[in-house]
Amino acid sequence: MLADLSRLLAELGLNLILDAKLRRDLAQHIKPMLNRLAYIAIHNPLLEDIKLEFGRAFETVRCATEKLSVNFDYPATSDDEVAYLTLYIQTALEKFSACKKIIIVCSSGVGTSQLLASRINRAFPEWEIVDIVLEPVKCHVRHKNCDLIVSTIKLEGVELPIAYVSALFSKKDIARVSEKIIFTKIIKESDDAR
Numbered sequence: 001m002l003a004d005l006s007r008l009l010a011e012l013g014l015n016l017i018l019d020a021k022l023r024r025d026l027a028q029h030i031k032p033m034l035n036r037l038a039y040i041a042i043h044n045p046l047l048e049d050i051k052l053e054f055g056r057a058f059e060t061v062r063c064a065t066e067k068l069s070v071n072f073d074y075p076a077t078s079d080d081e082v083a084y085l086t087l088y089i090q091t092a093l094e095k096f097s098a099c100k101k102i103i104i105v106c107s108s109g110v111g112t113s114q115l116l117a118s119r120i121n122r123a124f125p126e127w128e129i130v131d132i133v134l135e136p137v138k139c140h141v142r143h144k145n146c147d148l149i150v151s152t153i154k155l156e157g158v159e160l161p162i163a164y165v166s167a168l169f170s171k172k173d174i175a176r177v178s179e180k181i182i183f184t185k186i187i188k189e190s191d192d193a194r
């Protein structure tokens with residue numbers, strides 16, 4: 001069940017496999033939710049606010065629960081329950097996409113670089129683009145104060161995390177960037193724990 005949900009959450013840029021807290025929280029919520037769906041109806045007083053504020057996440061979760069209901073013969077999930085699940089997803093999205101400073105490396109020209117920057121801004125509006133580099137120079141990239149490099153070309157000798165994307169920045173690219181951020185965070189947390 002979580003594997004199916006994971007595939008659908010990738011549309012939002014979340015990787016359920018890499019986000020252990022989200023996976024754990026959803027697993028703890030889903031079992032009691034299935035019991036509620038079978039025996040009682042609940043009311044979520046925040047339903048309309050959640051739909052309004054987190055519409056994309058809500059619709060993705062609703063789509064996921066509909067598919068899961070059909071695939072596993074579960075009772076249909078009410079919008080009230082979908083709203084509660086949406087809060088878990090939205091929390092993970094906001095934790096993951098907190099303000100990051102990034103550098104874009106794109107050797108395809110100014111127009112393509114601007115398009116890439118625009119699409120990154122749309123996908124991650126909280127992020128600050130520190131620089132757009134058209135010709136990658138190791139020392140130029142290395143000394144910038146940033147959290148991530150988003151690059152359309154292979155970079156060598158760079159110590160910062162790099163997410164490789166296409167110049168058109170598709171949904172797959174959003175997922176790649178998301179995975180890189182989450183993976184980098186996991187590595188940092190495990191290093192800090194040592």
